[in-house]
Amino acid sequence: MQGVGGEHAASQQRPTESGVEPRPANPWELISSDDEIDYSIKPEFYDPLLDEKDEQWMNKQRKGRTSDAVLSCPACFTTLCFDCQRHEKYVTQFRAMFVVNCSVRTDQILREPSKRKRKSKKLIDSGKIQQDLHNDVIFRPVCCSVCSTEVGAFDKDEVYHFINVIPSNS
Template sequence: MSLFSCKYDGCSDDSSSTEESDDNIVGDENNFEELMKHELESDIISYSSNHFLLASSEQLTNDDLLYDPEEDKINERFAKHLQKVSQNGQIFEDTTDAILNCPGCMSLLSLNCQRHSKYRTQYRTMFTLNCKVADEKTQVPAAIDLSQGTSSADIEDLKKVVCEICNTPVGVLESNGVYHLFNVLASHG
């Protein structure tokens, strides 16, 4: 006898199974096969008739195209609106070094920022979205280079900035209102 052989056929020796129940099982299998075949044929006919109707019509809708040519304009207006809201009603430059997102929840943090010339993952901005300033003061990592002219007294006044959605620390806020965001995901345009 081999290691994996098994003589159990699913029925006990004292079972009352007969040929008649085997015929019922075969009949049920055939009914199931017929039902599935009928359903498949109806799906194929339905698909091919819809495909024929789409091919015969010259005018395709945006849903058929899976593309809306106006969507880019709508998105641009929405981004301008967000920028205006985050910048106290003002729109400054159209150019930004990056669009910043929270690494924890991907929420938008800034639409207008400047990238640090030496530390490529640090950004400076005056306008943020979805950021809140924590009451506690924070220690600045050694790799963070703040604005020129920042005194040691200003460094002591740095406040921790966290994502408003998920509370992930994303940077610090100077007493002069400049945000330094360094724990962010940046998308460069």
């Protein structure tokens, strides 16, 4: 009877085309997966030119313009914009005119009140109040068309203002 680690010499070998090949000392070691891959067959999911094709597609989308970032939805990481400008003051905000995978909610209105000076109550009449409401800046919510997460706003000049997005280098 042999010790715990000992085995017969015959069990340490396995047959091959050229004779007998010694097995690894530890029977729990796995054989490399490289031994199982047939490199004579072209891989069906590999394209060495894929990076160049992606770059050409992106240049076609941007039409020669440069962008400050590529914007993605924070919930599902869907690409929302390839061509945008970063806000001058608020670095986490962006504006764009051309977007993908976005939907504007026409059933909701977001208002930004116009900045007006305080006037005495006797000078304000109902007509003046209605005029001030029309001077307010009106936005409509913009949502990701995949997961419906609100990602920004759309103004009357047809500019998208992205606030809740993930920017990446372009």
